[in-house]
Amino acid sequence: xxxxxxIARRLCTGMIGATMTQALADFCPGILHAVPAKDGLLMRVxxxxxxxxxxxxxxxxGLAARHADGGLDLTARANIQLRGIRPAALAPLVExxxxxxxxxxxxHDRIRNILVSPFAGVDPTExxxxxxxxxxxxxxxxxxxxxxxxxxxxxxxxxxxxxxxDPGGGDLTLTAVATGAGPRLHLSxxxxxxxxxxxxxxxxxxxxxxxxxxxxIAADRDLPARGRVIVRDPAAYEDFLRRVAAGACPxxxxxxxSAAFGILAEATGHATLLPTIAFGRLxxxxxxxxxxxxxxxxxxxxxxxxxxxxxxxxxxxDIPTLGxxxxxxxxxxxxxxxxxxxxxxxSLADVRGDARMFANAIAGTAPPDDWAIHxxxxxxxxxxxxxxxxDLIATQNGYxxxxxxxxxxxxxxxxxxxxxxxxxxxxxxx
Ligand code: SF4
Numbered sequence: 001x002x003x004x005x006x007i008a009r010r011l012c013t014g015m016i017g018a019t020m021t022q023a024l025a026d027f028c029p030g031i032l033h034a035v036p037a038k039d040g041l042l043m044r045v046x047x048x049x050x051x052x053x054x055x056x057x058x059x060x061x062g063l064a065a066r067h068a069d070g071g072l073d074l075t076a077r078a079n080i081q082l083r084g085i086r087p088a089a090l091a092p093l094v095e096x097x098x099x100x101x102x103x104x105x106x107x108h109d110r111i112r113n114i115l116v117s118p119f120a121g122v123d124p125t126e127x128x129x130x131x132x133x134x135x136x137x138x139x140x141x142x143x144x145x146x147x148x149x150x151x152x153x154x155x156x157x158x159x160x161x162x163x164x165x166d167p168g169g170g171d172l173t174l175t176a177v178a179t180g181a182g183p184r185l186h187l188s189x190x191x192x193x194x195x196x197x198x199x200x201x202x203x204x205x206x207x208x209x210x211x212x213x214x215x216x217i218a219a220d221r222d223l224p225a226r227g228r229v230i231v232r233d234p235a236a237y238e239d240f241l242r243r244v245a246a247g248a249c250p251x252x253x254x255x256x257x258s259a260a261f262g263i264l265a266e267a268t269g270h271a272t273l274l275p276t277i278a279f280g281r282l283x284x285x286x287x288x289x290x291x292x293x294x295x296x297x298x299x300x301x302x303x304x305x306x307x308x309x310x311x312x313x314x315x316x317x318d319i320p321t322l323g324x325x326x327x328x329x330x331x332x333x334x335x336x337x338x339x340x341x342x343x344x345x346x347s348l349a350d351v352r353g354d355a356r357m358f359a360n361a362i363a364g365t366a367p368p369d370d371w372a373i374h375x376x377x378x379x380x381x382x383x384x385x386x387x388x389x390x391d392l393i394a395t396q397n398g399y400x401x402x403x404x405x406x407x408x409x410x411x412x413x414x415x416x417x418x419x420x421x422x423x424x425x426x427x428x429x430x
Pocket of ligand 1: 348
């Protein structure tokens with residue numbers, strides 16, 4: 001362990017100064033790329049596959065308490081953000097994260113965005129458990145120096161074909177489909193099915209080849225190496241298909257998204273718990289308590305795209321003892337909000353204060369599984385993933401309120417905007 005820590009310290013040495021310099025030029029955060037926000041520096045820690053061992057959660061919680069604002073923000077790409085970091089705290093925080101094994105490659109700090117179903121391995125409906133593929137892909141990315149040139153927001157989604165979880169936005173997605181010859185993994189580029197696929201044992205090679213194809217095509221055409229850019233350029237897309245050169249594979253069928261909170265059955269008779277976490281933010285104390293419970297009650301933890309956690313392999317008799325909110329009646333189920341004026345200088349409203357008022361007003365009722373409401377401090381809509389039933393977007397003149405993506409009210413004061421949102425809330429008893 002001493003050797004590992006020594007390597008981690010050497011890895012971090014000399015990078016802290018670079019961190020601050022990069023902060024000014026590039027606003028996609030990483031461990032070595034802390035970016036300035038209204039409340040201090042902000043950092044994003046990648047957790048490929050959303051895997052969060054209890055020891056890792058405890059380590060991050062301790063570092064957040066000592067060197068950041070004491071909170072862990074869970075992201076929709078199943079990573080964790082730390083914020084409110086003072087410049088003097090940056091070096092010990094980076095060193096602590098390195099020592100916890102969370103920065104295996106400085107060059108690949110920000111490109112290890114690998115989203116896997118939070119139910120992988122315990123979902124009775126999945127075709128393939130893609131947990132091992134996430135680990136193999138992560139190792140392949142780190143081993144390939146050229147892939148460090150992928151854009152910081154580049155993202156992979158690995159979908160074993162069970163419960164729906166994909167919020168969209170992945171550059172490269174593999175989805176398991178059943179075929180007469182056994183399961184295959186179908187490749188999509190920025191959500192567009194390519195009709196190409198491979199068996200699971202060839203998947204890492206395919207994804208690495210696809211990354212190199214995107215980098216080469218982007219360099220040839222002076223474009224960003226992002227799936228959504230290449231897919232919009234017919235010649236570039238054709239070039240991509242040629243370079244990927246995989247076999248034909250049927251596109252996956254559409255599936256209903258999973259519930260984002262509650263108790264879900266596992267194949268073994270155990271349960272997966274999806275607690276509601278207000279604004280996807282855990283305090284360090286809550287995170288430490290969860291890590292202790294994971295050890296004591298022998299469950300494992302994965303990050304989800306709904307900014308909460310999946311507590312897996314839970315013995316049903318332990319559920320009351322865990323004391324986590326599962327019935328969706330806190331008012332925060334299905335609610336997403338950006339940092340607003342509490343943490344972002346661009347915000348035109350106290351988004352979180354208004355979202356809290358909405359949550360308090362509906363607390364005690366439980367929404368249906370597909371309820372989604374989103375609050376944004378400006379048109380950038382950082383917290384939105386996929387679609388929301390109700391969208392409140394702050395403008396210079398008040399909130400614009402959208403229902404299913406269509407503008408219903410423009411420039412409402414907060415009380416009227418919240419009242420309008422209430423009209424779209426499909427109350428049902430908890
Ligand atoms: S949506 Fe706008 S106000 Fe909210 S965090 Fe993003 S940039 Fe800031």
